[in-house]
Amino acid sequence: MSGDEPSPSRLAYLSLMREVEDLYYEEADLLDERRYEAWLELFAADAIYWMPMRKNVPWEERDRDITAEDDVSWIQDDKETLEKRVRQLLTGIHWAEEPLSRVSHLVTNVRLAAPADRLDEGASMNVKTRFFVYRNRLETETDVLVGRREDVLRRVDGRLKIARRKIIIEQSVLMAKNLTVFL
Amino acid sequence: MRSLNGSARALVDAVSGEISREIYVNEDIYREEQERLFARAWLYIGHEDQVRNPGDYCLTKMGEESVILTRDRAGQVHAFLNSCRHRGMKVCRYDDGNTRAFICPYHAWTYDLDGRLIGVQDYENSYRPPFDRAKWGLVEVAQLAIFRGTIWATWDKGAPSFDDFLGEAKFALELGLCPWDGGNGATELLGSTQKWIVPCNWKFIAENFAGDALHVVSHRSVDMVGIGPTKGPGRRDDYGKPHLAAYPGGHGVNYGVTPPVKERRNYAASPATSAYFQSCWEKRLARLGDKAGIVPLIGTIFPNMSFHLQQPRTILVSHPRGPCETEMWRVYLVDKDAPDEVKSFLRSYYIRYSGPAGMTEQDDMENWSYATQASRGTIARRLTYHYKAGLGTEAGTSDLIPGGVTERNTSEQNPRALYRRWAEYMDADDWSALR
Numbered sequence: 001m002s003g004d005e006p007s008p009s010r011l012a013y014l015s016l017m018r019e020v021e022d023l024y025y026e027e028a029d030l031l032d033e034r035r036y037e038a039w040l041e042l043f044a045a046d047a048i049y050w051m052p053m054r055k056n057v058p059w060e061e062r063d064r065d066i067t068a069e070d071d072v073s074w075i076q077d078d079k080e081t082l083e084k085r086v087r088q089l090l091t092g093i094h095w096a097e098e099p100l101s102r103v104s105h106l107v108t109n110v111r112l113a114a115p116a117d118r119l120d121e122g123a124s125m126n127v128k129t130r131f132f133v134y135r136n137r138l139e140t141e142t143d144v145l146v147g148r149r150e151d152v153l154r155r156v157d158g159r160l161k162i163a164r165r166k167i168i169i170e171q172s173v174l175m176a177k178n179l180t181v182f183l
Numbered sequence: 184m185r186s187l188n189g190s191a192r193a194l195v196d197a198v199s200g201e202i203s204r205e206i207y208v209n210e211d212i213y214r215e216e217q218e219r220l221f222a223r224a225w226l227y228i229g230h231e232d233q234v235r236n237p238g239d240y241c242l243t244k245m246g247e248e249s250v251i252l253t254r255d256r257a258g259q260v261h262a263f264l265n266s267c268r269h270r271g272m273k274v275c276r277y278d279d280g281n282t283r284a285f286i287c288p289y290h291a292w293t294y295d296l297d298g299r300l301i302g303v304q305d306y307e308n309s310y311r312p313p314f315d316r317a318k319w320g321l322v323e324v325a326q327l328a329i330f331r332g333t334i335w336a337t338w339d340k341g342a343p344s345f346d347d348f349l350g351e352a353k354f355a356l357e358l359g360l361c362p363w364d365g366g367n368g369a370t371e372l373l374g375s376t377q378k379w380i381v382p383c384n385w386k387f388i389a390e391n392f393a394g395d396a397l398h399v400v401s402h403r404s405v406d407m408v409g410i411g412p413t414k415g416p417g418r419r420d421d422y423g424k425p426h427l428a429a430y431p432g433g434h435g436v437n438y439g440v441t442p443p444v445k446e447r448r449n450y451a452a453s454p455a456t457s458a459y460f461q462s463c464w465e466k467r468l469a470r471l472g473d474k475a476g477i478v479p480l481i482g483t484i485f486p487n488m489s490f491h492l493q494q495p496r497t498i499l500v501s502h503p504r505g506p507c508e509t510e511m512w513r514v515y516l517v518d519k520d521a522p523d524e525v526k527s528f529l530r531s532y533y534i535r536y537s538g539p540a541g542m543t544e545q546d547d548m549e550n551w552s553y554a555t556q557a558s559r560g561t562i563a564r565r566l567t568y569h570y571k572a573g574l575g576t577e578a579g580t581s582d583l584i585p586g587g588v589t590e591r592n593t594s595e596q597n598p599r600a601l602y603r604r605w606a607e608y609m610d611a612d613d614w615s616a617l618r
Contacts, residue, residue, distance in 0.1 A: 058280060072373055072374040087407045096548065159286040172378070174379035176379070176380075177552055178540070178548050181538045
């Protein structure tokens with residue numbers, strides 16, 4: 001192999017990165033096209049979906065500006081609760097999302113934790129992303145939700161599944177009146 | 184500023200159950216509320232768990248204003264206006280922590296934990312004659328009270344004691360803030376405070392919790408899906424027969440009453456939690472007797488502290504930010520002695536129910552927001568809101584529950600009592616006219 005060609009491990013990394021990016025772009029489409037039941041399929045059966053809160057703390061205590069797992073959070077769901085949220089949306093009388101909001105998910109800055117050239121069946125991998133989510137509802141009500149996600153992806157039956165998601169929003173006082181949009 | 188000049192009662196017709204929409208959307212009335220209500224009433228400002236040790240502090244709010252809650256070296260709890268006496272800067276901008284003093288980041292005026300001004304830049308040389316630093320400490324609330332862990336304060340020296348302010352509504356807080364075994368142990372905060380902004384008038388929230396049992400359709404979707412701990416449909420425990428109780432202080436509570444036969448909390452989703460409640464029951468029955476089956480399901484302590492005090496168990500404060508904007512602060516409570524597994528289970532249930540992502544509360548906020556918005560127009564604000572349900576049936580008495588009690592669940596007597604009191608505050612020049 002000449003020195004100019006990517007190494008097999010580099011190609012494997014690029015291939016895995018594309019697979020991960022495809023997962024996130026598919027996820028964004030499923031949510032924004034309101035295909036919520038299909039979106040649920042992206043999560044492992046034992047998935048955790050956790051959105052801690054943020055705090056204003058002194059510099060030397062900056063590590064606790066994200067609330068801990070045993071603290072109150074915005075959301076701490078298992079897959080069963082995620083399914084309930086979707087079922088609530090599908091009732092057609094969940095007034096907070098009836099009529100539905102218009103939402104666009106932009107997912108960027110995808111970073112795979114090393115080593116990231118393969119993910120075998122049953123194995124897991126940490127992936128970081130950023131999200132920029134625009135929500136507009138009824139006439140002029142608008143929320144912009146921006147932050148970071150730290151996912152654990154696991155290969156299940158050949159496909160990537162989200163086994164754990166930590167959502168770190170960049171607001172302490174939440175400026176949206178509710179959180180009915182999946183992040 | 185336009186003054187209501189004693190005319191608030193004309194906007195609140197509690198007898199026929201009609202209330203002017205102006206009180207929800209009018210900027211002048213809102214400003215007057217800050218003066219006559221929020222600067223005067225006792226307000227919930229926090230919980231002892233937030234300031235357990237000397238030097239512990241957290242930020243809280245009273246009306247629109249930022250307030251520091253702290254405990255000094257002698258163990259005394261204080262609440263101070265969070266504004267430097269020199270040039271107004273917030274002397275504390277951290278949500279919580281522990282400190283030896285509050286040092287203003289603007290010109291370094293430094294305040295001790297008890298509020299005394301202990302440091303002024305170049306004090307010896309720049310101030311001749313020296314000014315009296317004792318007169319320039321942080322501004323402290325006029326009165327502070329601690330009740331079963333909850334901390335309350337008022338800016339008004341003339342306000343009655345917290346006990347008098349609460350009146351017979353104390354029954355609800357005593358019952359709801361004691362551990363599930365009915366004893367004198369502690370309930371504790373589950374952790375940090377949820378804070379979020381809702382574009383609605385704060386009174387929508389206060390009246391909703393005071394006892395609006397009519398808004399069933401708001402929550403039909405979550406009831407269909409079922410988020411309660413029993414795994415069936417619905418969103419919370421069966422609370423038995425509702426008893427709405429209104430109090431002259433403006434407080435309103437909806438109590439659930441079941442015969443004190445056995446512990447009814449049996450949670451398919453958590454055997455450990457069921458076992459915990461079962462273990463509390465015999466003690467609860469022995470201590471509370473006939474009252475063991477009473478739970479303060481939901482309520483509002485006037486003006487803006489609201490609660491659920493069964494399962495879920497949580498305190499919500501509706502901090503006004505303008506006639507059409509409110510900052511909701513919510514904390515969650517659990518028995519201190521409950522096993523960690525129980526606390527963990529209840530925490531996830533509580534936030535599945537309440538808060539901005541709570542599958543119940545989400546729909547409330549949609550209703551409050553657009554009710555506020557649709558009342559702002561020139562034509563809309565000429566109208567009144569309708570609070571006539573249960574007129575003529577209110578103010579009975581009960582052997583079990585103090586206050587003006589009705590078992591007619593659909594009555595709007597509690598919001599009527601809340602607004603009657605609101606008008607009294609707005610028309611009164613001081614506490615002597617409010618007692």
